Amino acid sequence: MKVLHLLATGSVGGIEVLCRDIYRKSTNMENIFCFVFSGGEIAEDMRDNGADVRVLNYKNKDILKLINYLYNLCKDEHVDVAVVHHGAPINHIALAVLKSRLKSLKTVIYSHGNIQDTLRENIKRGLYFRKFAYSMCFKRCDAVVAISESVKNSLIQRYGEQFGEKINIVYNGIDLDKFKPNCDIGMQNRQGSVNIIYVGRLFKAKGVDILVKSLAEISSEKNFICNIIGDGPEKENIKSLIKEYKLEDKVVLRGVQKNVPEWLNKSDIFVHPATWEEGFGITIAEAMAFGLICIAFNKGALPEIIDSGNNGFLIESVSEKSLSEKILYCIEHINDEELIEIRKRACESSQRFSIDKTVLDLEHIFNRLCSR
Incomplete structure (x- = not known):
């Protein structure tokens, strides 16, 4: 054919x-x-x-x-x-x-x-x-x-x-040879910084500005780092927001990276703050394969990937406050059995894709x- x-x-x-x-x-x-x-x-x-x-x-x-x-x-x-x-x-x-x-x-x-x-x-x-x-x-x-x-x-x-x-x-x-599911993750306690990650283009509908503002609402005493992987027309605006909220030591623009699986493999929480009716969310499936806790707004096709509370979290209200609250909850409970089980189920769910x-x-x- x-x-x-x-x-x-x-x-x-x-x-x-x-x-x-x-x-x-x-x-x-x-x-x-x-x-x-x-x-x-x-x-x-x-x-x-x-x-x-x-x-x-x-x-x-x-x-x-x-x-x-x-x-x-x-x-x-x-x-x-x-x-x-x-x-x-x-x-x-x-x-x-x-x-x-x-x-x-x-x-x-x-x-x-x-x-x-x-x-x-x-x-x-x-x-x-x-x-x-x-x-x-x-x-x-x-x-x-x-x-x-x-x-x-x-x-x-x-x-x-x-x-x-x-x-x-x-x-x-996703290529499961490249994004190899590791469903045994999370059994050990996380020590040190909790690693948050965003992967995708930087344009307005992706909501990366909302992510930065939500992180600004979390106490600076919380030990986390957020890596933003990608490029796009919102880059300068995101850079300005990071400076405005004095998040230089918490939020890092990494640009386009060819070794995305390596970045995901050393992360804990994946945030996908898109505000549009997205047709799919391939980066969410990739993050789930590595057992990351995925957080997103309840938009478009994302409920077809994330079963909220089971293999990740969907947020109903599109706001910095609601996103901040969910990220903070995950940071504070990263070693709890509830989140460990969510990470395992995320990994298992990724194999559908x-x-x-x-x-x-x-x-x-x-x-x-x-x-x-």
């Missing part, structure tokens, strides 16, 4: 990393990865490891050129399934046109976020065109892959119950489409 994956760029990002994992873990798919606008670090890494990578360097104005290129590629290479990953309108229009021109081709939208985020509805410029392109593609495609129940529900609410049957839920997966299972689920969906 030959599968074409259509992406906007090949730079470092969650979608691109997932596609790299799909290439590495596929057993029944022959994959072609087409990066419409530009390549990047992930695209180069995939190519260096033998993947069939096509970097087109097209612009939005090259829509007809893209359609013709993809039509010939699918026809000449006998592509069975074409999957669009990124939300760029040019990709959705191209997929919809391909479906009308190649009747045997099965087309799939891989929905990596709730529809509001996919369409970037907070940005008014070009919104009508984005809505039109996605709607046309959604209604014509053979199937949709949604990364959570939350994403599926957002699509049904937008486009109607009649499309529910074409939406398949496939959770994002294996990249091997993700790829097997995708292969099953694509095979089912091709057998129709």
